[in-house]
Amino acid sequence: MELTTVWFIIIAFLWTSYFFLEGFDFGVGILLPALGRDDVERRVLINTIGPVWDGNEVWLLVAGGATFAAFPEWYATLFSGFYLPLLLILLALIVRGVAFEYRGKKDDARWRSRWDKAIFWGSLLPAFLWGVAFANIVRGVPLAADHEYAGTLLDLLNPYALLGGLTTTILFVLHGAVFLALKTSGDIRTQARRVATVAVVAAIAAGGSFLLITQLQHGKPVTWLTAGGAAAGLLVAAVANRRGREGWAFIGTGAAIVLAVATLFTALFPDVMPSTLGSGGLTTQNAASTGYTLKIMTWVAVVFTPIVLIYQGWTYWVFRKRIGTSSIPPAKKPEPVP
Amino acid sequence: MDSVDIARWQFGITTVYHFFFVPLTIGLSALVAGLETAWIRTGKTKYLRATKFWGKLFLINFAMGVVTGIVQEFQFGMNWSDYSRFVGDIFGAPLAIEGLLAFFVESTFLGLWIFGWDRLPKKLHNASIWLVHIGTLLSAYFILAANSWMQHPVGYRIDHETGRAVLTDFWAVLTNSTQLVSFPHTITAAFVTGGLFMAGVSAWHLARRKNVEVFRPSLKLALVVTAIASIGVAITGDVQGKVMTDQQxxxxxxxxxxxxxxxxxxxxxxxxxxxxxxxxxxxxxxxxxxxxxxxxxxxxxxxxxxxxxxxxxxxxxxxxxRPIIPVAYWNFRIMVGVGALTALVSLAGLWLLRRGRMPSSPWVYRIGVLSLSLPFIGNSAGWIFTEMGRQPWSVFGVLKTSASVSPGVTPTSMLISVISLTTLYGILMVIEAGLMIRYAKAGPPSEDEVLPPPADDDDSDSDSERSLAFAY
Structure with missing residues (x-):
């Protein structure tokens, strides 16, 4: 296999891991006001992802860095072309990350409710905008001959892309609800399962139509399989959730996300950034770094990615226990200083 | 202002801001890890109390470093797409490796350290924070290798067909002579930052004779580290000056x-x-x-x-x-002057504390608290000097800054970006400083508060709940 193809697969793997992992983080953040009726409940929700959200977000940084290293033209076109949506994502991720750390640092209801809003919007915006961005990548955007983006912001907000954004948002909410049902106990667990029951229907409707359009307009024969698999994942999740099999429900939504992302990347290949203007499009060939750089990066990725997967997986094992309202220690504040 | 100016302002603002948090993370992670090791080795509660106290301040700082770091990685593509296209074959690799080798280690093991007090054996818990520190060093190495390549490009050739830089020797990039002096210079400065931060906060408490059993050893440790590191900063800075004279x-x-x-x-x-x-x-x-x-x-x-x-x-x-001469001239002076002051303060502090002494003059402690700000000034001046001093080049002798900016992004978009980021960073700075001061003044937890919770008799996988040792 050509190294450019290997790297296309590695980039797809990095983004898939990111959406699988930060997908439920986003879902938990979006569900914070709905499922957390008081401060203790909200703290239960936040603490289900407390030890892991930062590690999950690193997949985004590595996906970005690896795109820069392996496909510099793709990195340059994508990040400068999708400028304002990406800026919004950055602002959202900044306030969201700080909110997790700072929310509990003052025992003050107004302080906490502000950070709760930051967590909600900081999760909702990226969840939606990543869907818009990836739908546009698959659909193609106007690119000039020098590969620079030649469209406007409004070109990015086409119906197909908005449907993509809706799909990722609902998928992540569902994934988050199923994750919460798996990681909590008591009333929150029941409520999370109830949310999942509704969300899975919405996910099948939005995700089903988005993947069907993707398949009809950009698909390959093999993407029938991945798209069908994603739909099957959602059905598994629906049935498992109804029967209270929370582990299976999580596997179902996880598989749906993985296979939906796989559908998008497979439909995209061998393009990485198709142009709607006929010229200026980027492929794995004309966007790639040289063979020497790709060879070095392949060694680094092959050696270190499995190690990362092992210790990150071990973290989930360490924090495997469910938490509930009784596991939350009382809020402690630093004593007032004269 | 044209887009080059706006993009440069954004890079300057976001990078100087990001670098308030980075050196403190590097320095303080080692100090916190060392204190926890001291606790495990000696069993003395004062070291555990110190670990918890400095650990809390460390985390308030770390969060800011993480979130501002995301902008650093994305803005090359957003504002500097022509730069990214030109250097991607070389510059992208260290960035990707930094993420894969360093960021994963830092974020994952810090999560384990924060939430794992009652879930991990003591030694493994301590190993987590040491790993975080090693992660910060790795991160510094790769990002400085990328920066050193901009100061002194090596291991590359220009591909005449595409007009772009192409990597020919990755080992040369990692062992660039500029890198070999920049890395120790930056790391020793980070230890000065962590050291004087710890010294300044300790001085505040010692002036009030509060929690002396925790803050006196903290101060001593901090001053020893600062003294050694500041001498290291001077020596590496001197070597760096000679390399720079030769290369730039x-x-x-x-x-x-x-x-x-x-x-x-x-x-x-x-x-x-x-x-x-x-x-x-x-x-x-x-x-x-x-x-x-x-x-x-x-x-x-x-x-x-x-x-x-x-x-x-x-x-x-x-x-x-020519770069802007007064900017280079004055920042160089601030950097060198501050560097000398940090060495002076730490050595004077060690002299005053010799053999169990506790100075009584309030001025000693006031100077101690004030000196906390020195490394932040010095670090910023150093980076402003070395980056502004390289102008008009983004890659010295190869690519000009004016040819690096994204041609397709309008100045309006860039203005929206720099204004929104600066506003948000300003708000967050107020919040961060407020929390830092609040928690620094609050002092360490009492002996009772850090006593180990009752033994864990529930190691089964049942869903029975037990209060978490730490929760957000």
């Missing part, structure tokens, strides 16, 4: 506002140039010192700005190859 003569000349070539050259303590900046009006000088700083010999010749300008015009074609 314009930067050294600008650092000194040395307009005409001199042999031997004197070190300027204070210079005022004409308004158009190409001539010197008045200055105070120490003979021969610049020659020594730049070349290692008191008789060495140091090229002046005007000569270097002529030489670079001959080499790279017509154009202005």
């Amino acid at each position: 003569p314009m930067k050294m000349a600008a650092a000194e506002a040395l307009y005409e070539t001199e042999q031997p050259a004197s070190f300027s303590i204070f210079t005022i140039g004409t308004l158009n900046g190409d001539e010197e009006v008045f200055g105070i000088k120490v003979p021969r010192v610049l020659s020594f700083l730049a070349t290692g010999s008191f008789d060495g010749e140091v090229k002046g700005i005007n000569d270097v300008q002529a030489a670079e015009q001959a080499r790279y074609g017509p154009g202005d190859y």
